[in-house]
Amino acid sequence: MKERENEFLKSLFKKYYFDYIDKIPVPDALYEREFGYQKFDGVGAMIRHIQIADAGEFKAFLMGNAPSDVYCSNGYYSFPALPLKEKDWQGADLIFDIDAKDLELPCRKKHVLGVCEPCCRSMTGNPDGTTTAAVCDGCGGSESKMRKKSLPCKPCMQAAKKQVRGLVDILCRDLGVSPGEIKTYFSGNEGFHLHVAHDAFRVLGRQERSDLADYIMLKGLVPETMGMSKIRPDKNGFADLHEGGWRGRFAKAAFGSKTKRASIISGLVKSPDAGYVEFQKMMDDAAARIGIQIDPGVSMDVHRIFRMPFTLNSKSGMQKAPCPDVDAFDPYTAAVVLDSDSVAHVVADCPVRFGLGGRRFGPYKAETVELPAYAAAYMICKGFARMA
Amino acid sequence: MVDTLLPTPEWRSCNGPVSGRGPFIYAGCQSCIMLHVGKDEKAKYPFLPEAGKFLQDQGFSLAEFGTDPVLKVIVDKAYERIMAATRGSVYRSALVGGKATGDHTLNMEIFSFLIAIVLIKLANHNTLVQRFALNESRRAEAFLTGDLSDTQDRSRSDMARRIIHDVSGTQVVQSNHRYLIPVADYLIHSKSFHEREWKLVNREVDGGYIILKPDKAVRLVRHTLVTYITSRINKSPVPEMIPGFEVMVAQLVAEAERLTPKYVVTGVNPPCVEHAIKVLEGGENLPHSGRFMLATFLLSRGKPIAEIAPLFRNAPDYNERITMYQLKHLAGEKTGTKYMCPSCNKLRIQGLCFATEECDGITNPLQFGRRRMAAGDVAAQEAAGR
Numbered sequence: 001m002k003e004r005e006n007e008f009l010k011s012l013f014k015k016y017y018f019d020y021i022d023k024i025p026v027p028d029a030l031y032e033r034e035f036g037y038q039k040f041d042g043v044g045a046m047i048r049h050i051q052i053a054d055a056g057e058f059k060a061f062l063m064g065n066a067p068s069d070v071y072c073s074n075g076y077y078s079f080p081a082l083p084l085k086e087k088d089w090q091g092a093d094l095i096f097d098i099d100a101k102d103l104e105l106p107c108r109k110k111h112v113l114g115v116c117e118p119c120c121r122s123m124t125g126n127p128d129g130t131t132t133a134a135v136c137d138g139c140g141g142s143e144s145k146m147r148k149k150s151l152p153c154k155p156c157m158q159a160a161k162k163q164v165r166g167l168v169d170i171l172c173r174d175l176g177v178s179p180g181e182i183k184t185y186f187s188g189n190e191g192f193h194l195h196v197a198h199d200a201f202r203v204l205g206r207q208e209r210s211d212l213a214d215y216i217m218l219k220g221l222v223p224e225t226m227g228m229s230k231i232r233p234d235k236n237g238f239a240d241l242h243e244g245g246w247r248g249r250f251a252k253a254a255f256g257s258k259t260k261r262a263s264i265i266s267g268l269v270k271s272p273d274a275g276y277v278e279f280q281k282m283m284d285d286a287a288a289r290i291g292i293q294i295d296p297g298v299s300m301d302v303h304r305i306f307r308m309p310f311t312l313n314s315k316s317g318m319q320k321a322p323c324p325d326v327d328a329f330d331p332y333t334a335a336v337v338l339d340s341d342s343v344a345h346v347v348a349d350c351p352v353r354f355g356l357g358g359r360r361f362g363p364y365k366a367e368t369v370e371l372p373a374y375a376a377a378y379m380i381c382k383g384f385a386r387m388a
Numbered sequence: 389m390v391d392t393l394l395p396t397p398e399w400r401s402c403n404g405p406v407s408g409r410g411p412f413i414y415a416g417c418q419s420c421i422m423l424h425v426g427k428d429e430k431a432k433y434p435f436l437p438e439a440g441k442f443l444q445d446q447g448f449s450l451a452e453f454g455t456d457p458v459l460k461v462i463v464d465k466a467y468e469r470i471m472a473a474t475r476g477s478v479y480r481s482a483l484v485g486g487k488a489t490g491d492h493t494l495n496m497e498i499f500s501f502l503i504a505i506v507l508i509k510l511a512n513h514n515t516l517v518q519r520f521a522l523n524e525s526r527r528a529e530a531f532l533t534g535d536l537s538d539t540q541d542r543s544r545s546d547m548a549r550r551i552i553h554d555v556s557g558t559q560v561v562q563s564n565h566r567y568l569i570p571v572a573d574y575l576i577h578s579k580s581f582h583e584r585e586w587k588l589v590n591r592e593v594d595g596g597y598i599i600l601k602p603d604k605a606v607r608l609v610r611h612t613l614v615t616y617i618t619s620r621i622n623k624s625p626v627p628e629m630i631p632g633f634e635v636m637v638a639q640l641v642a643e644a645e646r647l648t649p650k651y652v653v654t655g656v657n658p659p660c661v662e663h664a665i666k667v668l669e670g671g672e673n674l675p676h677s678g679r680f681m682l683a684t685f686l687l688s689r690g691k692p693i694a695e696i697a698p699l700f701r702n703a704p705d706y707n708e709r710i711t712m713y714q715l716k717h718l719a720g721e722k723t724g725t726k727y728m729c730p731s732c733n734k735l736r737i738q739g740l741c742f743a744t745e746e747c748d749g750i751t752n753p754l755q756f757g758r759r760r761m762a763a764g765d766v767a768a769q770e771a772a773g774r
């Protein structure tokens with residue numbers, strides 16, 4: 001299955017690791033980490049529990065295995081190569097995953113494709129952008145063979161960046177992390193990964209991290225925290241715009257201005273019973289708007305093997321690229337690192353036009369085209385192109 | 389606003405005395421001025437190492453307590469101190485507002501604690517250790533709160549902060565009338581609390597610190613006091629039987645036997661159940677929903693009520709009659725309607741779920757372990773070539 005495509009990708013990825021090997025930083029505490037990888041022909045199987053001794057071995061690991069994806073644990077272990085229960089966990093970096101797909105922007109229906117796995121036919125169409133036609137109009141295959149694939153989208157990236165900025169702000173201002181302890185990366189597909197190496201957080205377990213994630217997402221808030229109570233609420237106890245932490249952010253989002261704040265609060269305290277219910281709604285609404293959309297499962301995990309920085313993501317052929325300046329970062333040029341000099345011939349099918357590596361592509365109607373290798377790889381990774 | 393509140397870096401890492409801000413005690417810190425542990429402090433916190441040598445310092449030997457009729461008062465008080473703990477009522481201290489009325493009272497407070505430990509060591513029963521540590525920690529909690537919030541006498545709040553640091557490893561930073569706990573410490577200590585107010589999101593968080601009132605700050609670390617006192621008792625050597633103590637020790641053993649839950653934790657309980665048992669054992673408050681889960685789970689597993697009831701004994705609001713009544717009700721003995729153990733989903737929403745990988749794929753705690761067993765069976769069959 002897809003042998004030629006796999007061969008093509010494998011050689012391109014290999015070339016990347018060969019050319020870039022000296023630019024890929026060796027993770028710190030190398031010997032205490034667990035590594036893992038997947039292969040192009042390995043039907044997704046994860047090879048893990050790998051321990052790497054030194055920089056030389058690290059280079060050999062990346063160049064020798066021709067991996068489709070490479071992972072490195074956020075955890076530190078005494079014996080990374082042993083089974084989980086015997087690894088002797090020593091701590092873990094705090095990690096965050098912000099994914100544009102969780103933000104559910106309206107633009108998604110325009111750039112999320114249903115791609116038929118066997119025949120590479122792609123289609124948009126359903127207004128909610130979630131599901132596609134019941135059968136493939138290329139091969140008549142069933143819906144179960146359809147995969148959702150998202151094309152590059154600037155508004156989605158802008159929204160994800162906003163989440164990153166909010167997260168960094170909370171980490172630094174509320175939680176006492178210093179900016180130098182945070183490393184931000186483009187995930188290589190549709191979002192951002194943050195690695196936080198803050199010593200005090202290293203020992204936190206799953207449950208503590210879950211509470212931390214709830215804080216960041218503004219989940220589990222009770223009205224009393226923002227100043228509302230059922231019995232004789234105190235006007236002076238309400239969150240105010242100038243305050244720090246969530247109280248300040250909430251006041252800005254829920255009240256808007258000083259004058260509006262005063263009038264809303266007067267209304268609330270007049271009838272505390274109804275006010276309490278109303279306030280709860282205001283809170284839920286604010287939480288949805290200003291809570292940071294992280295994937296809590298990732299942040300809770302102390303044993304995750306997480307995509308390694310500077311490696312390639314086989315969902316797109318793009319790099320998990322560092323973003324020292326998130327605002328200025330353009331993933332669709334900065335993370336495009338595969339060969340742009342050579343060309344490849346592919347049969348592509350894509351109803352929308354998209355930009356990548358400074359060029360525009362598509363739309364294609366099941367046609368054979370000559371493309372720069374990086375773009376061919378992108379489309380093959382996404383599943384709507386095959387080798388001609 | 390934040391910056392003026394927080395300690396300067398030197399202060400935090402305590403690299404040297406910073407004018408007007410000391411004394412600031414840090415474990416192993418050379419430049420910190422040692423606080424003097426006076427008799428008042430020894431009476432309030434008799435588990436401190438400084439109080440440990442009090443008997444010898446005052447020129448008493450243990451044997452004298454067994455025979456001397458004058459010292460008998462102290463032994464009786466020590467016995468009462470333990471019995472109060474077994475009843476779950478906090479030992480009524482003779483200290484008024486954290487101060488003793490006279491030297492005699494102070495001596496009594498310290499002696500009775502130390503002799504109580506001797507009695508407990510002689511009785512050699514874990515239930516006594518647990519109960520005693522729990523109650524003494526509640527007693528100390530009250531004093532610590534008072535000391536920590538003393539804004540007149542800085543040495544008292546410094547002492548409280550030192551004790552908290554020694555016992556829990558947590559450095560409480562005091563800034564005006566605010567008490568700051570580092571985020572990571574807060575998360576670790578608040579883990580076993582279920583009330584929503586303890587969730588991080590419902591706290592004031594600023595610059596890496598949680599801002600708490602003194603009572604909450606002490607409440608946060610109380611469980612470490614229990615651990616601390618327990619380990620102090622466990623670590624102290626078992627003395628030879630002291631002539632004159634035999635009867636009291638026998639009575640303590642009998643009381644401990646009566647109180648010991650016969651229920652044996654099997655180890656195949658799901659994490660939520662194990663957690664609930666641990667919370668109760670530590671004398672922490674388990675919310676109603678948690679008690680409901682624990683009781684219905686054990687009832688469904690076929691545990692008799694008589695074995696379940698003792699689990700709740702350490703709860704702060706324990707009442708034997710009410711507990712028995714409620715258990716019978718849940719078991720359906722009253723109405724014929726048996727209550728089911730709540731689903732994992734429900735427990736997750738209630739904050740009672742502590743899922744591990746072994747919980748994968750189950751929807752009710754009662755299924756825990758069964759799936760694993762089933763998968764094991766399949767593997768075994770496959771191995772057998774079937």
Ligand code: SF4
Pocket residue numbers: 658659660661731732733735736740741742743744747750751752753754756
């Ligand atoms: S998943 Fe179910 S069984 Fe496991 S801890 Fe959570 S509630 Fe308990």
Ligand SMILES: [Zn+2]
Pocket residue numbers: 116117118119120121136137138139140141
């Ligand atoms: Zn098809």
Ligand SMILES: [Zn+2]
Pocket residue numbers: 105107108111153154155156157
């Ligand atoms: Zn979009």
